[in-house]
Amino acid sequence: MKRISYLFVLGLLLMACKREVPVAIDSFRMQFAMPEECRDDIFYAEQTVNFRGPAQYSFRTDARGGVDIQSLIPGIYDINTYIEMSGREYKALLKEASTLSDDARLMLGVSLLNRRIFSAEDLNLQILAMQLSDLVISKVYYSGTKDKMDRNYTVDGYVELFNNSDHTVYADGLYLALAESVSPAAYPAKDNPDSIYARQICRFPGAGTDFPVEPGKTLLVAARSARNHKESAPTSVDLSQADFEVKLEDGSGNPDVRRLPIVSNSTAVQYFNLLSGGPNAVFLFATDEDVVNDWPEVYQRGKTSGERFRRMHKSVVLDAVECLKKPAQSDPDVNTKRFQDEIDAGYITINAVNGYNCQSVERRASRFENGRYYLVDTNNSSTDFTVSNDPTPGKYDKEGLQ
Amino acid sequence: MRKFFLSALVLLSAFAGGMPLWAQQASAFAASAQASGVAKQPSDLHRLELESTLQQFGNTDNSAGMGLFQPLSGSVTELKVFREAGDYHRAQEGNADLGFRFSTLRYDRLTEQLFMRGSFYYSYDSEKDRKWSDVIDPYYSIPYIYGSSIAKNYDRHHCRLDFDLYTTPLSDIVSVGVKLNYEVADISGRRDPRPRTGYLNLRAIPSVLLTFGDHHIGLDAGYGYSKEKLSGLATVQSYPNLYYYRMSGLDHMDGTVAGYSGFKRQFEGHRGLGELSYSWTSKKMDVLVSGGFEYESLSAYGDNKQIPGTFNALTYKLQAGLNVRGQAALHAVQMNASYKDGGADEYLQEKVSVIDRKTGISTQTWETLYIYKNRYVMGKTDVCASYRYYGGYTGGDYRWSVGAEAGWSSYRRAFYLPFSSAGATGWNLGVEGSCLLLRLRGHKLDLSAYCKGYLHGESSLELTSDNLYVQEVLLPDQAFYAKDYVRAGGSLSWQFPLNLGKAGAANGYVRLCGGYLRAFPTGFYNDISLAVGLFTF
Known part of the structure; x- marks a missing residue:
């Protein structure tokens, strides 16, 4: 019976056109x-x-x-x-x-x-x-989460820097910035091979040795509010011990956390404007030039009003991470990358279209030696970074980072 | 009017030197009503069943052949409510279905040589706890389906119009006909994320039948168009971790949190079909052999004309029917075989954004970088044979019947690069029978029963991924195909005469049906329905 059924199937298959696979x-x-x-x-x-x-x-x-x-x-x-x-x-x-x-x-x-x-x-x-840069961006948390009333909670974003070298580095005078993020992309890297256009630039204060970061240690920047956000949203993070808080005035926000001032801004927003679903092209740069007076501000192409972005040469960048927005129906559009391949050859994205899912993008650990972690840095966030469901800052022993 | 038609037919046949056998048969069938002494009688359940058996071309797409056997003019209308439930079902099917169906069928003569058969069907049902599929057919069609892992109820409205127009032989040789089908459906999910799908299916099939004495050769060819469109998904609340999934064949899928946001997809299909039939009719025997094919081409479209892929399939069909009229008996044998061979081409596309430097206007298009030809293939085979014996057959009625059926089915799906495959085979066996319990003053009480079984054959599953779709769909489906089952049930029908005043006499009926399926080692499914119907002129 079995043989008859196989022969019958074989006969039918032979009659059918053979498909090229x-x-x-x-x-x-x-x-x-x-x-x-x-x-x-x-x-x-x-x-x-x-x-x-x-x-x-x-x-x-x-x-x-x-x-x-x-x-x-x-x-x-x-x-x-x-x-x-x-x-x-x-x-x-x-x-x-x-x-x-x-x-x-x-x-x-x-x-x-x-x-x-x-x-x-x-x-x-x-x-x-x-x-490689000594100081790298190790974590960016921008998705936000849900609070106790199941409402969107997005004031808990942060950026964490990490000293990946074996000597002390200083944050004094460094710049933390966000590239433009309008849709459609105003200045994608594929059309601008040499320049990056920033919508926000913050500068670390200090005279040169005021803000040291020891080898294997971190520097935490609260994007908007340096408080214990778990009190409002249990799945959020505690930023009350942050090193810096982006705010309008000294003494406002968390008075115990130092202010990270915004020196260049395309909008009136007075905090580090991480977008909950992305894109967020975050980068760290250093320069001796006068950013505000010597670097031009430009409108979007074809416009004479609205946001203006600060143009800079890519050579000033120390480290960067390209966080793209994830579309519903396809992979992220790499044509919207703001960073050239020499700055960041890849991209990372949280696994949500609009955010609010309590995910962070975090740099992987390559090894643990002499009581400290060393993080992967190949200038490619596709391989250097991973998505974590635990956005706790300062924590590098998470399972997904190893 | 019918008497006039038959008389004319007899005269014409005598003039032509003899009445063709199909005409003899048709007139004999109609005459049986006259012989009973009732000049004008509506049809009934037994006659409807016999007409369906004797109208052999009614099971094909060749409308022209329907002129060989003309049922009584008249209509039947039915309203049925039903409920079915159980845990023996595939993963992308619900565990219960509740609804009602309204249908009506009519045969009529429009002119001396022009006849029609028309039917209208509407159903509304609610399928419970279905998941992982927001499409109509997730199994044997295009693999670029989509869905959520959240079980929800789906409400379906389904409407179908079928129309056959056909002639008796013109100049005694050529009959022509056309079949038109129009089908629309609306399916909506009742839980976040809530899909809303619209469906349209159109078919037009002209046909011709050449008559050479008792031999008839039929040919039909037609075109069909279909469209299934998901306009979007709505959510009442916001969810931080609600995934929506897009499948591309077997265990290959992509899930995104809030992936339902702005998600759109539609399947657009074109079909070409053809069929060749041969029929031989005699005083005691009718034979029909028919072979055909249907070529189907489906394209999937996403947002901004993105193309995830296309699907094409060729279905071969073969059927044979034999009716033998004996002394107060009718033997009906039917065999059907079909084989569907399909393949899907997966498109690798990239979104290209071009910004006008002067105006800043961005234009987005999808560029196809590569096509994986036949990356997904499927094959489905169904073979079935049945025999039915009608005892006490008088031409328009019978007293009892007994029948048996046997069949074999198989399916295979494969995905290449990397390779995955799934397949299963199985045998169907069944017996059934019916008996007229009571006939009194136009009332009839009829009982029928059936017992069917399924024996699983070989099944295989070879996968390269281990994701949620594998765990919740593919593995449970494989377990489904590996089960045997026994199914038993029956129906009780009560038919009664009605007088509709000026509209004349009619027959009404009430039919109660029920069935129970028991799967082994575990699983069950039961169904029950109640129908009321009316036969009129």
Whole structure:
């Protein structure tokens, strides 16, 4: 009976037109080239290369710094590979002597966002050497949550900075900013390869050594209100111990928390205006120039009124994280990224269209050594950051961060 | 009028040198009413069932062939309320359904050679606790479906108009006909996130029948259009963690908190179909063999003309029917087989935003980067054979019947890159019978009963993901297909004569139906319905 049924099915199938099904891409090579300043006998050998896309793959480069890929699902991939090394280690690879500090922190690698791989064409990728920032943005909480009455609660946002180096750094004089976030994007990175346009810029006060951040320690900035928000919304966070609070006047808000002043603003909002559903392109920069008087303010293209954004060159950026808005029907639109690939090659997004789901974006921990955490920093928030359902600041032993 | 038509037919046939057998049969069937001494009688339940059996072309899309057998002119109207409930169901089906159906069917002669069959059907029902599917068919159609994991009640309004127009042979050789179908439905969910779906289905099928003595060859070809549209989802409250899901085939899905916000999708379909039929009629036997196909092409559209993918399917159908009229007996054999082969192309698209530097106006379009051809494929096979014996058959009535049926079904779905698959087979067996308990002064009391069983065959499930959809839909569905069941039930019908005054005599009826299904090792499903109907001229 079983044989008859199989034969019957086989007969029917033979009658039907045979469908051509999709097949994986096979047999192509991905070759990595070291920076030009490196010696010719140096290869990007024995390193892990991660592909994230329709499927996740992890390859290992061979002795010649390449990978022979046998099978790959065609699609769009984020390709990421990196190694960290000190200035001393990097100088040992160079053809010529360098003035690079031995204590400098470098990242060798490449991060590609949305690389299209649809055919078996060999890939040739250039390894970049990037000096990493000592002070990085480690957490951004902007989604908000629900209060005791199930109403939207969005006054509990914060940005946390982390000293990822082995020496003390100082926040004095640094700038914390938000790029423009109008919809549609006024100045996306794909149309502006050299400039970033900020809608809000805050500046840390101090004479130079007033606000130290020890190695492995944090600096917490309350975006709007530095209080214990759990009293109003049990799922929220306690910001009463924040280091800085963005507010209009000293003594207002939480009088025990120092004011982080806004020095440039496209609107009248007097707090760090994180949007609950995004986008929030947060960045840290440093410059000796006069931001307010020397950097121009521009309207949106085609407009002569409304918001004006402060234009700056991308080279001033120390660290950045691109938080895109998640649409309901598709993946985030990467064409709306405000940061160039050299600033942030990826993006991160909370898993909610409008927010209010108590999620934060947090930088992953790469290792725990000598009693402190070191965080991942490849200048690609797609791989450096993850989404956490526990937005508690100052906490790096969360399961999802490891 | 009917007498005049038959007389004319007899005269014409004599003039042509002989009455074709189909005409003999039709006149004999009609004459049976005359032979009873009743000049004009409305139809009844037994006659309706016999007409459905003898009207072999009524089971095909070839309206032209319906002229071979002409039922009594008249109509039947029914109103039915029903309720069914149980825990033996698939994951994307509800656990209860409650509603009512109104239907009416009429045969009529418009001119000497032009006939019609028209029907109207309306139903309203409320399906309880359905989840994971805000589409009409989540199983054997386009895989780019969507839904919420929150169980909710769905209210459905369904309306259908069917119309067949056909002729008797023109110049004794060619009959023509056309079939028109119009169907609309409205489905709405009654819990956040609340979907509202509209559905439209149209079909037009012209047909022709060539008659060569007792042999008839039919051909029909037609076009259909369908549209299923989700205009949006509404929420009464706001939710911080309410997910909405978009599926792309088997275990592949994407869920987003508040993903229902601004979500839109519609399926637009075009169908082409064709059928070739052969019929042989004699004094004692009618044979019909029919084979056809239906090609279906569905496209999914999202916001701003985004295309998640397309689906195309080819369905092959084969059916054969044999009616043998014996001494006070009618044997009816029916066989049906169908095979549906479908495949979905998944579109990888990117939203392209272009900003006019002068005006700042942004234009957004979706650019297709790659198409995964046949990334999702499906196959479905159904084979069924049935035999029914009518005892005490007099042409327009019978006293009792007994029947048996057997069938085999299978389905297979597969997703490529990475590969996942699911499939199952099973056998159906059943027996049924009916008996006229009482006939007195136009009243009839009829009892019927059935007992059917399902034996599961092989089933398989091979997945690459382990997500909530797998846990709540695919695994429970696999368990559903792996169960055997026995189903028993019956109906009791009471038919009575009515006098509608100037409208003439009519037959009314009341029918109570019920059934119980027991699945093994666990599971049950029961149904009960009450219908009242009326036969008029």
